[in-house]
Amino acid sequence: MERGYMLLLVVLIIAIGRGEGQLVENFYSSSCPNVEGIVRQAVSTKFRQTFTTIPATLRLFFHDCFVTGCDASTMVSSPNGDAEKDAPDNLSLAGDGFDTVVKAKQAVEAACPKVVSCADILALAARDVVVLAGGPSFNVELGRRDGMVSQASLVKGNLPEPDFNLSQLNAMFARNNLNQIDMIALSGAHTLGFSHCNRFAKRLYSFSSSSPVDPSLDAEYAQQLMNACPRNVDPSIAIDMDPVTSRTFDNVYFQNLVSGKGLFTSDEVLFSDPASQPTVNDFAKNSGNFNGAFATAMRKLGRVGVKTGSQGRIRTDCTVINS
């Protein structure tokens, strides 16, 4: 038998033997060979229109994967207003992330109709925005199918809250096969993007009966936050999560944690809890270690709850479940 076929056969046997759908990097090599370039092009066009493309797309991928798996269920719009994106956390999912995937899907459909899932396009776009912001590149595994369910009620309890402590964070990430190092690396996504004031106001004004301001916050940073987010501030006001290099994907997020400038409790606790502090110190000092851990964790995140083979479907319109 020819060598190539032999190899293919071995790969097939291994895949079948595992008995579960596996993602592979070259899933579309014959059905849509240019898919990566097409998505990259659409993402960079969108990025030239607005920087928000970057944080919005990255966060959309995270939310999609943590709620019923990486199946683009978060992309769906419901006429009744009860899809995943309609859950209270929606307010903060910036429209530009959805638009990025819609645009990329249109470009992909023009070249290879009904072949590439919205879930895979979102996974590729999430990698591409990290690269555009100066972060590490990595290969994206493909072969996800799009989910058939998108319900607001499924969001609650599946996304971490900004007041979580280390054990709560670890528990929620562990449910998604992500360990503490993955969790810390992925939290580094907060090197980009915005948060609305209400997500951390408690740390400034009503932390505890003995101390209204969270003592783990650097005093100067706390004052800066109070200036940007006075009590009863307009709820649409949002501030940079990385006060130093908000538009660059870098390890400054971890340096901020070391100096008491983590915006959420869930950020700062990564440094203040001795169980995670060594990893934060490592990532703060060594951007290569952070980049490597982030790339590894993003690939693991992309495997969460995926539908493969005959499960789910390939949507033609990412926002319509049965399209």
Ligand code: HEM
């Ligand atoms: C570790 C637990 C996490 C918590 C508690 C958390 C919580 C939050 C909150 C509350 C916001 C602000 C939303 C707003 O007010 O607009 C936010 C923003 C953001 N999060 Fe997370 N997050 C976590 C992990 C992640 C992960 C794993 C990623 C991606 C890999 C991510 C990516 C982002 C991005 C990029 C933004 C900025 C969004 C924008 O500017 O549009 N987060 N996160």
Ligand SMILES: *[C@@H]1O[C@H](CO)[C@@H](O)[C@H](O)[C@H]1NC(C)=O
């Ligand atoms: C974290 O929070 C949970 C829930 O509030 C609590 O039961 C647990 O004791 C906390 N753990 C630490 C280390 O503070």
Ligand SMILES: CC(=O)N[C@H]1CO[C@H](CO)[C@@H](O)[C@@H]1O
């Ligand atoms: C932009 C958007 O879809 N907002 C909705 C978010 O969810 C609340 C209810 O939780 C709706 O009232 C908003 O219309």
